[in-house]
Amino acid sequence: MNKTQWLTAALLLALIGGPARAAYTIEHVTVIDGTGAAAKTDMTVVVEGDRIAKVTPTRVAGTPVGQVIDGRGKYLIPGLMDVHIHLAGWRWDAKHDGPPVIDHAAAEAALAxxxxxxxxxxxxxxxxxxxxLYERARERAGQIQSPRIFATGNLITYPGSHGDAMAVRISDFEKDKALLDRHIAEQQPDILKLTYDEEGWGARPMITLMPQPLLHQIIQYYNEHGIRTTVHVSNERRSEEAIYAGADTLAHPVIQGPVSDNFVRLMAAKKIPFATTLTIGENYSRLVEHPEFLDQSDYVATMSAAERQDLKTTVRASYQARSWTWWMKLMTPICEENIRKIVAAGGVAALGTDQSSGPAAHREMELLVQAGLTPAQVIRIATHNGAVFLGKADDMGSVEEGKLADLVLLNADPLADIDNTKAIALLMKGGTIVDESKLPLAGGAIKKRYAGS
Ligand SMILES: [Zn+2]
Incomplete structure (x- = not known):
């Protein structure tokens, strides 16, 4: 091409605006934006590419862009977020003496x-x-049907402390710095998970605790590499110490007993986000006392019949026999009240399950309502606050202009009943409508939910 032809081509490209991007206009919808703002009726939400381009009352929305989606009688919330999972996809070998067995299909079924x-x-x-990290890479390359995955890879703890089996063990900051450098370089953690718990609670014996100065040094080191941290804690004292060691978030609420008023005020003043993780403890007695929950439609869709049967028989019997089950049943209402008080005071809870299951994450929302929170508060906890936890609230977690178009369109009002967050008409991730018929669900194939193209 000569100079004139080049200029003509450049001008044409500028006029066209580059490669065409998919666009959708959702009209006449009730928006619950996730920030805690009141629901807005008869709204129009425009999605262009992977972002939300416009959120406006329908009466002033102008000409729709791209494909029109009728939102009449429907409710739009941000995509839900679980900020504390341990992805399924591995198990110890039968004799527990070889390396763990990796099962990518199980991980990808859980993600689906x-x-x-x-x-x-x-x-x-x-x-x-x-x-x-394997699944994180696959998700980012668009190779699997999956939520966005943020991951720590290995967690970090002190030798012999909580979570030691899956950790990089650090006993001395200067001596072990090379291990931290390797963790950062090789695993590129999106957030670092540390544990700070000497146990000695419930049915657990006392174990070693990471010294607080070491916790502080490691947190500072990761922060200086631009990486946020989340710290496993279980009681008030260690939670407070973790906060003063610089923890960006806590991976659990206080479960060992009722929190003090001072701690409630501290959590409200610092606004340290914490993961709610009620369902991991409640799950044991629920299975023993109400195994029929496994017949709910989302459990049937996302688990195999054999797995549900195993839970109802073998696993249920083992839970029945464990004192941990009954200790957790006793403590769950206390933990719920701790969460309720901190949220009421202005603290920041984010939905986390400590599990690897979409249905468990919905159970977490039910338990938060049972704790005395409103569905509106719970939706904020399950969306915007998750983004706050990750330090990504500028980019995602709410139905606002400029945010990633991660959206759930619901057939029923989630403010009337939190379980209506399961009444999904359409799910969008990064501006793309999820085709449920392509999900490798453990319960078998299902149809695409959204009838449009
Ligand atoms: Zn955990």
Missing amino acids: GYLYDGFTTVVDVGNLPENS
Whole structure:
């Protein structure tokens, strides 16, 4: 091409605006934006490419862009987020003496289950890197149907402390710095998970605790590499110490007993986000006392019949026999009240399950309502606050202009009943409508939910 032809080509490209991007206009919809703002009726939401381009009352929305989606009688919320998972996809070998067995199909079925249940983001806070980081790479390359995956890879702890089996063990900051450098370089953690718990609670014996100065040094080191941290804690004292060691988030609420008023005020003043993780403890007695929950449609869709049967028989019997089950049943209402008080005071809770299951994440929302929170508060906890937890609230987690178009369109009002967050008409991740018929669900293939193209 000569100079004139080049200029003509450049001008044409500028006029066209580059490669065509998919666009959708959702009209006449009720928007619950995730920030805690009141629901807005008869709204229009325009999605262009992977972003939300416009959120405006329909009466002033102008000409629709791209494909029109009728939102009449429907409710639009941000994609749900679970900020504390341990992705399925590995198990110890039968004799427990060889290396763990990796099962990518199991991981990808669990991830598909999260999409089925309206979750567009999960945060894995401790796993085998060959499981969680493998799937993170596959998700980012667009090779699997999955929520966005943020992951720590290996967690970090003190030798002999909580979570030691899946951790990089650090006993001395200067001596072990090379291990930290390697973790950062090789695993590129999106967030670092540390544990700070000497146990000695419930049915657990006392173990070693990471010294607080070491916790502080490691947190500072990761922060100086631009990486946020989340710290496993279980009681008030260690939670407070973790906060003063610089923790960006806590991976659990206080479960060991009722929190003090001072701690409630501290959490409200610092606004340190914490993952709610009620369902991991409640799940044991629920299975013993109400195994029929496994017949709910989302469990049937996301688990195999054999797995549900095993839970109802073998696993249920083992839970029945464990004192841990009954200790957790006793403590769950206390933990719920701790969460309620901190949220009421202005603290920041983010939905986390400590599991690997979309249905469990919906159970977490039910338990938060049972704790005394309103569905509106719970939706904020399950969306915007998850983004706050990750330090990504500028980019995602709410139905606002400029944010990633991770959206759930619901057939029923989630403010009337939190379980209506399961009444999904359409799920969008990054501006693309999820085709449920392509999800590798453990319960078998299902139809695409949205009838349009
Ligand atoms: Zn955990």
